[in-house]
Amino acid sequence: MATRYWISVTAILLVGQAIQPSYGGPSITVMADRPGPKISPTMWGLFFEDINFGADGGLYAELVKNRGFEFPEPLMGWVKLSPSLAQGQVSIREDDPFDPANPHYVRIESAGTAPLGLCNQGFRGIGVRAGRTYDLSAWVRIVNGSPSVIAQLVSEDGVTLARATLQVAGPGWTKCKAVLQPTETDPKARLYVLIEGKGIVDLDMISLFPRDTWKGRPGGLRADLVQMLADLRPGFLRFPGGCIVEGSDLSKRYQWKNTIGPVEKRQCLINRWNYEFLHRPTPDYYQSFGLGFFEFFQLCEDIGAEPLPILNCGMACQFNSGELVPLDQLDPYIQDALDLIEFANGPVTSTWGQKRAQMGHPEPFNLKMLGIGNEQWGPQYIERYERFAKAIKARYPQIQLVAAAGPDPDGQRFDYLWPQLRRLKADIVDEHYYRPPAWFLDNTDRYDKYDRNGPKVFAGEYAAQSIQTVSPRNRNNWLCALAEAAMMTGFERNADVVVMASYAPLFAHEDAWQWRPNLIWFDNLNVYGTPNYYVQKLFSTNRGDVVVPVELDGVPLATNGRPRLYASASLDQKAKELIVKVVNATGNGLAVSMKITGISQPRSPANIITMAADPEDENSVANPTKVSPVNSTFQISGPEFTYAFKPYSLTILRIGQGS
Numbered sequence: 001m002a003t004r005y006w007i008s009v010t011a012i013l014l015v016g017q018a019i020q021p022s023y024g025g026p027s028i029t030v031m032a033d034r035p036g037p038k039i040s041p042t043m044w045g046l047f048f049e050d051i052n053f054g055a056d057g058g059l060y061a062e063l064v065k066n067r068g069f070e071f072p073e074p075l076m077g078w079v080k081l082s083p084s085l086a087q088g089q090v091s092i093r094e095d096d097p098f099d100p101a102n103p104h105y106v107r108i109e110s111a112g113t114a115p116l117g118l119c120n121q122g123f124r125g126i127g128v129r130a131g132r133t134y135d136l137s138a139w140v141r142i143v144n145g146s147p148s149v150i151a152q153l154v155s156e157d158g159v160t161l162a163r164a165t166l167q168v169a170g171p172g173w174t175k176c177k178a179v180l181q182p183t184e185t186d187p188k189a190r191l192y193v194l195i196e197g198k199g200i201v202d203l204d205m206i207s208l209f210p211r212d213t214w215k216g217r218p219g220g221l222r223a224d225l226v227q228m229l230a231d232l233r234p235g236f237l238r239f240p241g242g243c244i245v246e247g248s249d250l251s252k253r254y255q256w257k258n259t260i261g262p263v264e265k266r267q268c269l270i271n272r273w274n275y276e277f278l279h280r281p282t283p284d285y286y287q288s289f290g291l292g293f294f295e296f297f298q299l300c301e302d303i304g305a306e307p308l309p310i311l312n313c314g315m316a317c318q319f320n321s322g323e324l325v326p327l328d329q330l331d332p333y334i335q336d337a338l339d340l341i342e343f344a345n346g347p348v349t350s351t352w353g354q355k356r357a358q359m360g361h362p363e364p365f366n367l368k369m370l371g372i373g374n375e376q377w378g379p380q381y382i383e384r385y386e387r388f389a390k391a392i393k394a395r396y397p398q399i400q401l402v403a404a405a406g407p408d409p410d411g412q413r414f415d416y417l418w419p420q421l422r423r424l425k426a427d428i429v430d431e432h433y434y435r436p437p438a439w440f441l442d443n444t445d446r447y448d449k450y451d452r453n454g455p456k457v458f459a460g461e462y463a464a465q466s467i468q469t470v471s472p473r474n475r476n477n478w479l480c481a482l483a484e485a486a487m488m489t490g491f492e493r494n495a496d497v498v499v500m501a502s503y504a505p506l507f508a509h510e511d512a513w514q515w516r517p518n519l520i521w522f523d524n525l526n527v528y529g530t531p532n533y534y535v536q537k538l539f540s541t542n543r544g545d546v547v548v549p550v551e552l553d554g555v556p557l558a559t560n561g562r563p564r565l566y567a568s569a570s571l572d573q574k575a576k577e578l579i580v581k582v583v584n585a586t587g588n589g590l591a592v593s594m595k596i597t598g599i600s601q602p603r604s605p606a607n608i609i610t611m612a613a614d615p616e617d618e619n620s621v622a623n624p625t626k627v628s629p630v631n632s633t634f635q636i637s638g639p640e641f642t643y644a645f646k647p648y649s650l651t652i653l654r655i656g657q658g659s
């Protein structure tokens with residue numbers, strides 16, 4: 001014991017911090033003999049929204065922007081290539097397209113022999129890796145002559161990295177394919193589509209995918225990004241947003257039925273994050289819906305997450321137009337919800353179950369939860385929620401409904417909504433908090449006071465904001481992540497109330513973001529997890545099955561009298577381990593007296609996972625794991641011991657029963 005204490009003090013001195021003086025020293029008692037409520041397997045999950053190029057330009061692996069020429073400016077993302085020796089023109093046409101759902105196409109008319117065509121810029125460039133295979137496809141119609149149709153990947157500085165000729169099988173529109181294998185890696189390559197020789201060629205749906213998508217699915221998702229999600233072992237995936245569900249007006253709302261079936265038929269829609277922020281306009285941001293509801297369900301299945309779709313409830317974003325569907329015209333919206341449940345769960349003989357089967361998934365997706373509206377508020381929401389709930393529960397009583405608690409964790413809107421939702425016996429209420437780190441540190445006991453018999457809580461969107469909400473200067477630094485970790489100990493301690501939680505937003509493209517902070521950052525070739533990501537990962541992969549009470553004494557206090565040492569504990573029944581999570585949000589190393597009741601002889605050594613860093617530290621493409629977990633072990637000789645928690649640290653102790 002004495003030796004171990006000495007080691008602890010040495011460790012504290014090594015990190016150059018003094019022990020908190022004078023108050024007798026903090027202690028944590030963990031009552032492993034008093035297992036409490038179950039922790040929901042859905043506790044730690046994901047919130048996905050197509051913001052920051054999260055879907056198009058991100059998770060959806062398509063490398064060509066505006067592949068169907070259906071943006072309002074049909075050549076957005078494309079540049080005409082008409083070198084001085086070329087003769088002819090490139091134009092957009094609408095007559096006799098390959099599919100009426102995709103009316104615009106490009107015509108290249110060459111009267112000379114020099115190459116003529118156009119170039120796609122991708123999503124802030126096209127990321128390609130040397131030697132990898134990229135599958136190009138396009139709908140092509142040779143109108144006149146017999147020119148060659150060429151595809152090339154060209155580096156940022158103009159060098160051809162790969163070239164292929166498209167074999168056009170016959171007259172009329174034909175889908176052609178070619179394979180491109182670049183000789184060099186380039187994060188910002190471009191795709192050239194050219195014709196060589198005199199003639200006229202029509203082209204549409206010019207598409208390029210890496211062969212190595214997630215699970216090798218043609219037209220699928222970016223494998224490295226999905227892997228990051230899978231590694232979190234998420235309990236659920238909430239999709240497709242976010243404000244994107246609502247639309248700035250109702251014409252721009254997310255309509256799931258427009259996102260299934262053949263991709264060529266999915267009609268592109270402006271992304272609300274295209275124009276939301278004056279300070280981050282993104283005029284080339286549109287939704288192709290290549291990642292649509294079928295793919296979301298499939299992704300959930302792949303990564304073992306319960307699907308949680310959120311549907312528009314007849315209200316556009318109340319920060320924008322706040323447009324409302326009159327109550328007597330709400331039926332089609334409610335029908336969309338009923339049809340979605342059938343799409344996910346219905347037999348293949350049902351109308352919507354058949355559509356799922358036609359897309360390749362005859363088995364049901366086992367949808368259990370559905371969100372009604374995103375961040376709505378006011379009586380307008382309550383009267384719409386009530387109608388949705390009545391219709392859905394009448395037909396599908398087992399579906400758990402998630403209701404909105406507005407955009408803030410407190411205030412007038414929030415205070416109005418909760419009693420209403422309690423009255424309506426909502427299953428789960430979705431709370432959002434984008435607040436400074438100090439708010440998180442001060443509110444870890446938020447759910448200690450919640451009614452145990454009311455609706456459950458879904459902390460559906462939260463993230464500590466280092467500056468303030470929507471500031472482009474917010475950072476994903478360690479202080480923010482640590483504050484979230486402290487809050488998450490509060491979620492875990494209250495697992496009988498909080499059944500789900502997800503950080504927001506999930507993804508951001510380094511060159512095309514609108515909002516920060518975000519959980520995962522990527523560029524066209526790389527991806528990295530923020531410190532916040534690793535906090536989520538540690539909580540999720542060390543969840544445990546039941547809560548164990550903890551008692552903290554003598555903890556350091558901030559000047560406002562709020563604690564700055566936090567803990568929660570759970571039991572992993574399969575591994576037969578006690579999991580203790582401790583957050584030290586002070587700049588001092590803390591020697592804490594630990595006492596465990598119910599485990600007389602802890603197995604030694606215990607496994608320890610620590611994240612500790614300076615508050616301002618961040619990860620980056622260049623240094624992706626600067627702030628990340630470190631594994632170690634710790635000798636334990638009995639149920640009482642002292643542990644030295646590093647300054648600004650999250651520590652997880654996994655303690656087994658000794659043999």
Ligand code: AHR
Binds near residue numbers: 515
């Ligand atoms: O996460 C970004 C946005 O924040 C979401 O779209 C919205 O629900 C919230 O206001």
